[in-house]
Amino acid sequence: MREEYQADLVEVSRLLVTMAESVRAALRKATSALLTADLAAARSVIERDSEVDAIYEQVELKVADTIARQAPVASDLRRVITALHIGADLERMGDLAEHVAKTAARRHPSPAVPAELRPTFKGMAEVADHMAEKITTLLAKPNAELAAQLETDDDAIDDLERKLFKIMLADDWPYGAETAIDGALLGRFYERYADHAVNIGEHLIYLITGETTGQIED
């Protein structure tokens, strides 16, 4: 029974790693679609989001099945319930990558992001990509120190978002309301993606230490 339970957990982890890899690939491709006005890339991200949703459903079924068959208690129960939360965060990260892709597709063939904002979005996407990479590593092998680094990454994302707003709110912003609105919403998509990555780090720290840092991002 104990052995079976461990096998169940390994299967759940494997599904979560697959989700994490997918949402990392989705944001990379969505960013490329955004910065190079690549419609085919944008469409591919939009189409493939349902794959992430389908794996999340598998996580939910596997967790329910594990609880029903193994009746875990205490830290064992905490572990499988945490997997559900992590799956929900990853599913949402996939949605946010899709939102970036949809913005790129909607403005095609024009670029959604003017030249002045491109380096900032490139920076946000790079940090977000490192965060998704850390999540993948952490899901395979939890590590409180690496999980805590996600907080620092998130601060970098927040700084870049502030920079974005500073550029758009300058008196000499030449692009008008529509481009500012797209810029603000896109900034929020990257920032929320990072927030969910931080949440996952928090869930993993909780699993490792049994303590929350009270930092779940809203």
Next chain:
Amino acid sequence: MREEYQADLVEVSRLLVTMAESVRAALRKATSALLTADLAAARSVIERDSEVDAIYEQVELKVADTIARQAPVASDLRRVITALHIGADLERMGDLAEHVAKTAARRHPSPAVPAELRPTFKGMAEVADHMAEKITTLLAKPNAELAAQLETDDDAIDDLERKLFKIMLADDWPYGAETAIDGALLGRFYERYADHAVNIGEHLIYLITGETTGQIED
């Protein structure tokens, strides 16, 4: 055991109803803060969001405790796991009300929303309020027909959001980028609040009928 399990479910429902009432009150007050530039109201919403978070923690503990003690299976297990998802949606609705309040507070003493946009936000807030009211009713007494109405309400919110964008993107929009950015982000907060209400409706329909409509909002 069966009786104890029912008592556990009643307690979980009671907590969810309290959360639903809180996030409904929060958005009402945040909207009032937004439309009347009322700093005290905005601050009160911001301060009280932690109360919603605290009830959500109680939901999580109660669900874990119920699973550990009662080892529910099949539809009983589905019921308690769904309560977790509903709690997560409600917690996020509280965050979104807080975001509206924060926008009002940040722009105080100026109004964050110019006169041209106020009727649209008032409309979005009214529909969102009806949705939160339905959630409260549904949590006390599930009803698939009432839950399905949340979809129609959500369509109304989406229409109002489109109207909002149409006003801000008109050639004669006189307010510049900052007000357009605030308008777009605020529109998104109301729209996301409604999306989470729809998700809750979906979860409740699933509990009642055992079927998903595949409509979970992203």
